[in-house]
Amino acid sequence: VSEEVSSNLAEEYILVRYMGPKFAIVFSGIELNAIVSFMGQLKEKIEKIEIEGANPKINIVLSTYYKGTALEGLTKKLEEYLDEADKEENTINYL
Numbered sequence: 001v002s003e004e005v006s007s008n009l010a011e012e013y014i015l016v017r018y019m020g021p022k023f024a025i026v027f028s029g030i031e032l033n034a035i036v037s038f039m040g041q042l043k044e045k046i047e048k049i050e051i052e053g054a055n056p057k058i059n060i061v062l063s064t065y066y067k068g069t070a071l072e073g074l075t076k077k078l079e080e081y082l083d084e085a086d087k088e089e090n091t092i093n094y095l
Contacts, residue, residue, distance in 0.1 A: 057090040
């Protein structure tokens with residue numbers, strides 16, 4: 001999954017394996033609508049990958065970072081959302 005994500009990102013975007021199966025992607029200078037569209041397409045590609053006879057289902061959460069915002073607080077908020085989300089949920093959400 002990480003290879004699929006990485007191979008679809010432009011050079012100027014940053015992919016970080018955040019913790020276990022969680023990733024953080026930093027998009028700079030791109031509008032939210034474009035990110036939602038891109039992530040929707042990427043989600044479709046990822047969910048078509050077959051891993052040991054199964055297809056992964058992913059849940060994506062997006063947020064905007066504003067200068068001066070505590071980055072650690074933002075990532076914690078996103079992580080808490082994913083941890084508390086219903087295990088059957090696999091959508092794109094904006095916080």
